[in-house]
Amino acid sequence: xxxxxxxxxxxxxxxxxxxxxxxxxxxxxxxxxxxxxxxxxxxxxxxxxxxxxxxxxxxxxxxxxxxxxxxxxxxxxxxxxxxxxxxxxxxxxxxxxxxxxxxxxxxxxxxxxxxxxxxxxxxxxxxxxxxxxxxxxxxxxxxxxxxxxxxxxxxxxxxxxxxxxxxxxxxxxxxxxxxxxxxxxxxxxxxxxxxxxxxxxxxxxxxxxxxxxxxxxxxxxxxxxxxxxxxxxxxxxxxxxxxxxxxxxxxxxxxxxxxxxxxxxxxxxxxxxxxxxxxxxxxxxxxxxxxxxxxxxxxxxxxxxxxxxxxxxxxxxxxxxxxxxxxxxxxxxxxxxxxxxxxxxxxxxxxxxxxxxxxxxxxxxxxxxxxxxxxxxxxxxxxxxxxxxxxxxxxxxxxxxxxxxxxxxxxxxxxxxxxxxxxxxxxxxxxxxxxxxxxxxxxxxxxxxxxxxxxxxxxxxxxxxxxxxxxxxxxxxxxxxxxxxxxxxxxxxxxxxxxx
Numbered sequence: 001x002x003x004x005x006x007x008x009x010x011x012x013x014x015x016x017x018x019x020x021x022x023x024x025x026x027x028x029x030x031x032x033x034x035x036x037x038x039x040x041x042x043x044x045x046x047x048x049x050x051x052x053x054x055x056x057x058x059x060x061x062x063x064x065x066x067x068x069x070x071x072x073x074x075x076x077x078x079x080x081x082x083x084x085x086x087x088x089x090x091x092x093x094x095x096x097x098x099x100x101x102x103x104x105x106x107x108x109x110x111x112x113x114x115x116x117x118x119x120x121x122x123x124x125x126x127x128x129x130x131x132x133x134x135x136x137x138x139x140x141x142x143x144x145x146x147x148x149x150x151x152x153x154x155x156x157x158x159x160x161x162x163x164x165x166x167x168x169x170x171x172x173x174x175x176x177x178x179x180x181x182x183x184x185x186x187x188x189x190x191x192x193x194x195x196x197x198x199x200x201x202x203x204x205x206x207x208x209x210x211x212x213x214x215x216x217x218x219x220x221x222x223x224x225x226x227x228x229x230x231x232x233x234x235x236x237x238x239x240x241x242x243x244x245x246x247x248x249x250x251x252x253x254x255x256x257x258x259x260x261x262x263x264x265x266x267x268x269x270x271x272x273x274x275x276x277x278x279x280x281x282x283x284x285x286x287x288x289x290x291x292x293x294x295x296x297x298x299x300x301x302x303x304x305x306x307x308x309x310x311x312x313x314x315x316x317x318x319x320x321x322x323x324x325x326x327x328x329x330x331x332x333x334x335x336x337x338x339x340x341x342x343x344x345x346x347x348x349x350x351x352x353x354x355x356x357x358x359x360x361x362x363x364x365x366x367x368x369x370x371x372x373x374x375x376x377x378x379x380x381x382x383x384x385x386x387x388x389x390x391x392x393x394x395x396x397x398x399x400x401x402x403x404x405x406x407x408x409x410x411x412x413x414x415x416x417x418x419x420x421x422x423x424x425x426x427x428x429x430x431x432x433x434x435x436x437x438x439x440x441x442x443x444x445x446x447x448x449x450x451x452x453x454x455x456x457x458x459x460x461x462x463x464x465x466x467x468x469x470x471x472x473x474x475x476x477x478x479x480x481x482x483x484x485x486x487x488x489x490x491x492x493x494x495x496x497x498x499x500x
Contacts, residue, residue: 006144010482013140015097018132024080024164032079033059051172055355058161060173065155072154072186075142077194078163081131086472097129104128117473126475133466133474137481138194145489153497163424170424174452190496191428191459199465206465209408210419214265215296215392221246222367223288224378230282237323237379240275243288249315250292255307258297265295289364296392301438332384333440339373352447359387366443384441390422393429407495411488419461429459
């Protein structure tokens with residue numbers, strides 16, 4: 001297969017996969033796995049593996065190209081995409097790249113908005129489409145490289161569901177992959193994730209091989225005030241105000257922005273903040289709920305929790321001076337210890353059955369119920385975690401790091417230590433962080449979700465780049481995705497296959 005053939009194949013596959021809708025949690029996503037499997041029948045072994053207990057009936061897809069020996073490289077990525085409501089009138093075209101391009105350009109020209117996006121499209125180098133950038137062009141490049149590979153060693157393509165919500169696909173794929181490798185007598189030398197990187201500049205930060213990935217924890221605060229009539233606010237402690245002090249303290253807090261060399265894990269930002277009143281009256285809010293994304297390089301959950309408690313106590317010290325009373329701060333584990341027993345287990349089981357609720361909402365309900373059982377009174381703050389943790393991962397083999405760096409450099413790629421976006425690499429890679437503190441302080445751990453044992457494979461990310469993913473102007477830099485990326489993947493595959 002020539003260079004032009006590979007590029008044409010990558011483009012063909014990318015546009016075809018994008019044309020198949022697969023919004024997370026939809027029937028289309030559930031159907032995508034079998035549709036993809038039907039399209040990969042030319043490989044030596046093909047298998048669609050159902051995600052155990054998945055209410056949406058989704059599956060992961062395994063496709064093996066067997067050569068000689070046991071040495072195997074896995075090419076992986078997710079096939080689900082975020083919803084398309086943000087496209088507005090262009091929603092019917094969201095998955096049709098060829099029709100969406102002129103329609104988007106016409107819309108931008110009429111409105112005068114987003115001139116940078118219009119310039120990108122006018123250049124001929126960028127293509128729109130929901131999921132084309134994030135991340136079906138990456139899957140397509142992996143498949144094009146896999147089809148072109150004729151060297152020693154095996155290639156395994158693994159497409160997973162549900163990365164955009166709870167990574168149910170990757171969490172199920174970890175034991176599935178181990179069993180598949182055992183049954184087929186494969187030794188996994190490297191996992192290459194094919195996810196996209198956003199670059200609003202000239203592409204320099206998008207054309208990279210990431211030798212690890214940031215981790216993510218969802219930090220939560222259940223805030224308990226003391227209700228009072230609004231005409232006598234000094235008699236109570238307004239939970240909305242107490243939450244506001246926490247929001248002020250945590251927003252972009254540098255203490256939680258971990259730095260490694262020139263790479264910075266973004267500081268926390270609030271993803272939700274609400275009091276728990278159900279309607280209007282002149283009573284001050286008695287409870288509130290907040291949560292923040294926190295990103296890590298090397299920190300484990302215990303260190304993140306310790307820093308968060310320090311920030312929370314600093315915020316409460318300010319609040320205490322205003323409300324005139326002490327405001328204790330405790331962990332979710334401490335609250336659980338007060339009420340642990342059969343009642344706690346029953347609550348956790350009941351809340352786990354509320355599958356229509358997201359994990360943070362279930363964590364809120366569980367914490368609220370635990371507080372009611374504790375016999376404690378406010379004001380107070382309970383700090384914990386509210387969703388699935390994504391462990392930070394890093395490549396530990398220095399020799400393998402050098403080999404990958406040498407393979408990508410001639411193609412104009414740099415390397416970074418951490419993939420900057422949350423990804424399924426966290427479940428496949430070599431994790432250094434301890435999750436014990438996350439398990440102890442996540443009230444729905446083990447009932448609303450389960451974590452697989454660490455896979456521990458050497459894992460990197462090499463994928464396409466573009467701009468504005470998770471936005472109706474999501475756009476892919478096509479020359480890199482179709483011409484460069486498959487050749488980079490082939491170079492890395494060849495170099496790693498030779499490494500012993």
